Amino acid sequence: MLADMLTLTQALHDEIVAHARQDHPDEACGVVAGPVGSGRPERFIPMFNAARSPTFYEFDSGDLLKLYREMDDRDEEPVIIYHSHTATEAHPSRTDISYANEPGAHYVLVSTADTDDAGPFQFRSFRIVDGQVTEEEVEIVEAYA
Known part of the structure; x- marks a missing residue:
């Protein structure tokens, strides 16, 4: 059941996929971020995978603290939290679910498994609240209305 929908621009979609391709074989x-309360993703912020792993990602704690201070100063919140799966489908793992602590965010997964440099890439979005995972529709637009 698709309970919600993520709307994002083609440019943001392409930046997320490009980051996943660039960091492969490690997870990206x-x-x-977007304005607080808007639900609109606007500012792309690629992060460093401190785990440097093809099967796990971890935000660097210093980078994460800096990011949250910066978003707070700009009246922003994380609208999308994304990462890639390099060997499995784009679906949250048990670890992903256990680390999901932003109930208002869309959790985007890009799978770079079984693709060549041109794609196609699985690009899926989920809501993860209290351990419950719900896939949602993704709408890609040229610009926000």
């Missing part, structure tokens, strides 16, 4: 991770 990052955030797309």
